[in-house]
Amino acid sequence: MTGTVAEEMHALLTEAFAPARLAIINDSAKHRGHMGDDGSGESHFTVEIEAAAFASMNRLARQRAVIAALGDIVGQRVHAVAIKASVPEA
Known part of the structure; x- marks a missing residue:
């Protein structure tokens, strides 16, 4: 996780879901120069x-x-978010 948008995403998701695990991975470098x-x-x-x-x-x-x-982050400040959401294993 790096940058202010990633930190904001982390805070919003932690507040909304109290996750057992949360990782925000910045993939932007892989898309440099792309749409x-x-x-x-x-x-x-x-x-x-x-x-x-x-x-x-x-x-x-x-x-x-x-x-x-995530509110207005997706689509306004971030172009794309891939989501892998699951339930913790017991």
């Missing part, structure tokens, strides 16, 4: 999150919940 790269170094991310809150949700509902928790 959506704004030159900020914070345009593309992968979110890996494990939270008990996802137990009753299917994969699509989990992704929608993560996007909702």
Whole structure:
């Protein structure tokens, strides 16, 4: 995790889901020069999150919940977010 957008994403997701595990991976360097790269170094991310809150949700509902928790970050300040949301193993 690096940069202010990544830190903000981490704070929002921690508040929304109290995850057992959360990783915000900045993939922006892999997309340098591609569509959506704004030159900020914070345009593309992968979110890996494990939270008990996802137990009753299917994969699509989990992704929608993560996007909702991130508010205006996705689509306005970040071009793309890959989401891997799961329930912690018991």
